[in-house]
Amino acid sequence: MQLTLTRPDDWHLHLRDGPVLADVVPHSARQCARAIIMPNLKPPVTRTEQALAYRERILAAVPAGVEFTPLMTLYLTDTLSPEEIRTAAASGHVHAVKLYPAGATTHSDAGVTDLHRTWPALEAMAEAGLPLLVHGEVTEPDIDIFDREAVFIERHLEPLHRRLPELKLVLEHITTRQGIEFVQGAGPNVAGTLTVHHLLYNRNAMLVGGIRPHYYCLPVLKRETHREALIAAATSGSPKFFLGTDSAPHPQHAKESACGCAGLYTAHAAIELYAEAFEQAGALDRLEGFASHFGADFYGLPRNRDTVTLVREPWTVPESYPLGKEKVIPLRAGKEIAWRLQL
Numbered sequence: 001m002q003l004t005l006t007r008p009d010d011w012h013l014h015l016r017d018g019p020v021l022a023d024v025v026p027h028s029a030r031q032c033a034r035a036i037i038m039p040n041l042k043p044p045v046t047r048t049e050q051a052l053a054y055r056e057r058i059l060a061a062v063p064a065g066v067e068f069t070p071l072m073t074l075y076l077t078d079t080l081s082p083e084e085i086r087t088a089a090a091s092g093h094v095h096a097v098k099l100y101p102a103g104a105t106t107h108s109d110a111g112v113t114d115l116h117r118t119w120p121a122l123e124a125m126a127e128a129g130l131p132l133l134v135h136g137e138v139t140e141p142d143i144d145i146f147d148r149e150a151v152f153i154e155r156h157l158e159p160l161h162r163r164l165p166e167l168k169l170v171l172e173h174i175t176t177r178q179g180i181e182f183v184q185g186a187g188p189n190v191a192g193t194l195t196v197h198h199l200l201y202n203r204n205a206m207l208v209g210g211i212r213p214h215y216y217c218l219p220v221l222k223r224e225t226h227r228e229a230l231i232a233a234a235t236s237g238s239p240k241f242f243l244g245t246d247s248a249p250h251p252q253h254a255k256e257s258a259c260g261c262a263g264l265y266t267a268h269a270a271i272e273l274y275a276e277a278f279e280q281a282g283a284l285d286r287l288e289g290f291a292s293h294f295g296a297d298f299y300g301l302p303r304n305r306d307t308v309t310l311v312r313e314p315w316t317v318p319e320s321y322p323l324g325k326e327k328v329i330p331l332r333a334g335k336e337i338a339w340r341l342q343l
């Protein structure tokens with residue numbers, strides 16, 4: 001059995017920086033034409049000129065003969081100015097701005113402490129048509145980690161959307177029914193990305209039979225009823241939901257630690273794993289819209305013209321991949337994946 005689709009794009013990707021780019025960029029570039037590149041570097045990408053320089057470093061890591069376009073983003077801070085937003089929009093290479101509530105996730109300490117401080121920037125974004133990409137979790141210590149997405153939507157996202165309804169919003173890596181319902185209930189300028197790990201796994205994968213750090217990410221895997229809501233949305237044919245892997249490489253030792261980092265590495269086999277999730281749901285015919293059409297439409301970019309072909313031919317994922325001088329443990333390390341990308 002085989003499946004040919006318009007070449008996919010990845011609307012949420014962490015590539016990091018420096019020598020590891022040579023290890024991770026080829027994984028995404030072999031299957032995706034474009035990717036929205038997350039700005040949570042150290043220091044964060046807060047200025048257009050930094051984003052443009054980072055873009056050049058990514059392009060330098062694309063293998064010869066392969067086409068891959070990094071779509072850059074800026075990191076929203078309390079002090080990001082409307083002028084910088086206009087410069088970013090005019091650059092032609094910055095496609096969105098990312099909101100990390102301060103302290104919510106990996107490299108978010110420079111993130112937003114109070115959304116009210118960002119109104120001038122958000123208003124400039126609405127005017128320029130630049131989408132706001134949202135890591136939607138509150139950070140208050142009294143809120144249970146499994147409730148942080150739902151509480152963020154209620155306390156921050158709904159009020160933001162009411163106040164600036166014309167601002168394009170993407171709720172990134174949705175993990176709950178409440179996240180799906182927020183996107184469904186809003187207008188066409190509000191969308192959501194879904195990772196493959198949140199489509200394939202619930203929190204048992206992380207906690208049953210031992211604590212499994214390679215399944216730990218933020219927002220954390222939730223219970224099965226939420227996974228079912230994500231699958232229903234991804235396979236519904238709604239253009240409001242599209243592919244964003246949130247592939248986020250961390251060195252093995254940083255994951256296998258008493259205080260392990262959040263983030264799963266999935267870029268080595270992203271479309272293959274999404275195909276598994278859609279096949280399990282009996283919805284392989286809905287994969288192409290989700291993976292290859294709806295994201296481009298939302299961002300106002302042309303759909304890709306070339307195709308990729310997946311064959312139903314199991315292969316075994318390596319135990320690890322190089323990550324600079326270290327190693328990254330990919331999702332499904334040492335185990336089988338049902339679909340293979342024909343190169």
Ligand SMILES: NC(=O)N[C@@H](CC(=O)O)C(=O)O
Nearest residue numbers: 014105106217218248262263
């Ligand atoms: N998803 C994660 O668990 N980690 C991401 C950050 C993020 O997307 O929140 C990372 O940069 O490692």
Ligand SMILES: [Zn+2]
Nearest residue numbers: 105135218219
């Ligand atoms: Zn995030």
Ligand SMILES: [Zn+2]
Nearest residue numbers: 014038246248
């Ligand atoms: Zn992410």
